[in-house]
Amino acid sequence: MNPLLMELWPYFLMVLVGYLPNEVWRVFGLVLARGLNEDSQVVVWSRAVATAILAGVIAKLILFSTGALAAIPLSVRVIAAVFGFLVFLGARRSVFAGVLAGEIALLAGGFLFSH
Amino acid sequence: MPAMSAPVAFSSPSAAFFAGAKTAVTSVFMLVLAGTYIGIGALTHDFGLSSWWLAISTVLVWAAPAQVILITTVTTGAALFEIALAVTLSAVRLFPMVVALMPVLRGPTTRLRDLLLPTHFTAVSMWVESLRLLPSIEHQWRIPFCNGMSAGYMATAAVFGFVGFYLAAGLPPLLAGGLLFLTPMSFLMSTARNARMMLDKLGLVLGLLIGPLLTILDVNLDLMWTGLIGGTLAYLVHRIREATT
Numbered sequence: 429m430n431p432l433l434m435e436l437w438p439y440f441l442m443v444l445v446g447y448l449p450n451e452v453w454r455v456f457g458l459v460l461a462r463g464l465n466e467d468s469q470v471v472v473w474s475r476a477v478a479t480a481i482l483a484g485v486i487a488k489l490i491l492f493s494t495g496a497l498a499a500i501p502l503s504v505r506v507i508a509a510v511f512g513f514l515v516f517l518g519a520r521r522s523v524f525a526g527v528l529a530g531e532i533a534l535l536a537g538g539f540l541f542s543h
Numbered sequence: 544m545p546a547m548s549a550p551v552a553f554s555s556p557s558a559a560f561f562a563g564a565k566t567a568v569t570s571v572f573m574l575v576l577a578g579t580y581i582g583i584g585a586l587t588h589d590f591g592l593s594s595w596w597l598a599i600s601t602v603l604v605w606a607a608p609a610q611v612i613l614i615t616t617v618t619t620g621a622a623l624f625e626i627a628l629a630v631t632l633s634a635v636r637l638f639p640m641v642v643a644l645m646p647v648l649r650g651p652t653t654r655l656r657d658l659l660l661p662t663h664f665t666a667v668s669m670w671v672e673s674l675r676l677l678p679s680i681e682h683q684w685r686i687p688f689c690n691g692m693s694a695g696y697m698a699t700a701a702v703f704g705f706v707g708f709y710l711a712a713g714l715p716p717l718l719a720g721g722l723l724f725l726t727p728m729s730f731l732m733s734t735a736r737n738a739r740m741m742l743d744k745l746g747l748v749l750g751l752l753i754g755p756l757l758t759i760l761d762v763n764l765d766l767m768w769t770g771l772i773g774g775t776l777a778y779l780v781h782r783i784r785e786a787t788t
Binding site for chain 1: 575592593596600604606608609610611613617623628630632633634635637642645646659665717718719720721722724725726729731733734742743745747748750753754755766767769770771774775777781
């Protein structure tokens with residue numbers, strides 16, 4: 429492939445498999461705003477599917493990490509995530525407190541056990 | 544309570560726009576967006592994409608889950624069909640959000656093209672704040688206020704994307720690892736926080752379990768199957784519970 433094309437390829441992919449499949453739901457919402465409501469069964473099911481996909485992405489990022497995060501042992505990553513989540517639950521579902529606690533646990537564990 | 548007092552009015556559309564932008568930079572979502580996009584910036588660096596690619600995707604896609612899916616799959620040679628499917632399934636939630644927002648924005652004289660920008664801007668942060676703030680504002684100023692607030696959020700996200708990208712490039716490995724950890728942690732907890740119904744909680748737990756399982760089993764289109772299996776199971780349990788109560 430020629431160098432210019434190589435450089436533009438990720439942008440082309442962004443539009444093709446990122447922008448368009450994402451934007452289509454916003455446009456549908458605008459066009460069909462009077463049709464469906466939030467309680468309709470298709471909307472309820474698709475929300476569950478969307479949540480499960482997002483959860484799959486989250487788990488993969490933690491368990492099958494790449495780059496700098498992969499240098500921190502798997503056990504440290506999992507324990508830090510669980511710890512952060514417990515703090516989140518304990519701190520009245522504060523995302524900030526949970527993320528902060530998870531990060532501190534990860535960095536402490538990583539500092540002690542990294543290879 | 545703002546909803547109790549007289550509706551807020553502005554002297555011009557630009558005054559409403561800037562009032563909206565000011566609301567955005569002083570809101571609690573600033574912190575969440577900053578943390579999320581610092582993480583996404585680090586992720587972008589990690590997967591070998593450019594900082595401008597991220598900035599443009601923030602403006603065009605404007606949905607953190609879709610962006611994370613895109614970043615983590617686009618350079619790894621995943622099938623384009625699977626990426627598009629995962630992105631579109633992650634974006635379904637935008638549909639009911641737009642449907643719920645439009646009646647709040649639409650006034651008697653609103654044209655369809657005035658709604659195009661708010662439609663593109665629709666995302667969790669903007670949506671929650673719009674539904675909270677717009678009812679106390681006079682109808683004619685709602686769209687410029689909403690556009691200003693959304694532009695504020697988008698600019699914040701784009702700036703912190705760059706911050707995360709260059710931090711990941713320059714930081715020692717341990718701290719760079721900490722930045723990469725921001726994305727899954729902030730997603731996990733903001734999803735759990737939004738999960739009020741049993742359906743959402745079950746979808747989250749099933750996805751967390753099925754996703755890695757399918758990866759270990761080396762199943763093709765693993766994200767798609769995670770969504771379809773986990774989501775449908777959660778939905779069926781939800782239906783059965785509803786039918787029995």
